[in-house]
Amino acid sequence: MALNLGVEGLRVLVTGASSGIGAACAAAFAACGARVVVHYSKNKAGASELAGRIGAVATVAGDLMKRGTATKVVEEAVAALGGLDVLVNNAGAMVGRTRMASFDEATYDGVMDLNVRSILEATRAAHPHLVKSGASASIVNIGSIGARNGGAPGSGLYVATKAAVHSLTRSMAKEFAPAGIRVNALAPGVIATPFHAATAPDMLEAARASIPMGRLGKGEDCAYPVVFLASPALAGYITGQILDVNGGQYMP
Secondary structure, X not given: OOOOOOOOOOEEEEOOOOOHHHHHHHHHHHHOOOEEEEEEOOOHHHHHHHHHHHOOOEEEEOOOOOOOHHHHHHHHHHHHHOOOOEEEEOOOOOOOOOOOOOOOHHHHXXXXXXXXXXXXXXXXXXXXXXXXXXXXXXXXXXXXXXXXXXXXXXXXXXXXXXXXXXXXHHHHHHHHHHHOOEEEEEEEOOEOOHHHOOOOHHHHHHHHHOOOOOOOEOHHHHHHHHHHHHOHHHHOOOOXXXXXXXXXXXXX
């Protein structure tokens, strides 16, 4: 039985949904009766398993680091869903830890293309379909606590892109409001997902020790806040906001 959170029947695309926060979001939307398309880049097995488990409408593949791919992903999702009501711009990665004084151009281009350009491209492709959705239209971008506090050493480029995501969220909210499209962002803290697979255990422990709730987050901790932001019933008068989900580690 679907949870009644106001998103039943909505057509939702979640990018980067084969694992972690994206997978948890896709599962939460499906549990609430939404029709979901799962996007993935390399993890086909994870996306297929998730899609089968939650009854997703389809999976779509594409490396969002490559220009033009986000447009293709949105078009395929729209074709599968028959339209689009909610876009969750979740796909992103650190690409590689690099110090600010020693980054290389390939890392810079990769992290910017994946974490900023792909969101702009996906949003541009989704916009005409969201306009048709009317009051149900919503975009949720995934930012980061690092955009608030500068992140850990080696993550400077990544958190700069997430600061851009926060700023773009506000710009999009102002620009798209007349068309009825709400735009918000979620800023997760340290979430124990494959994103942190290469993070040193001592760094994770230091992060855990700084969290008042005493634990790292889980993908599920972010999922229903995203559903909340997307729900016209629950958040219909909320736009341009950054919702922090971090166990109290950062309190703006």
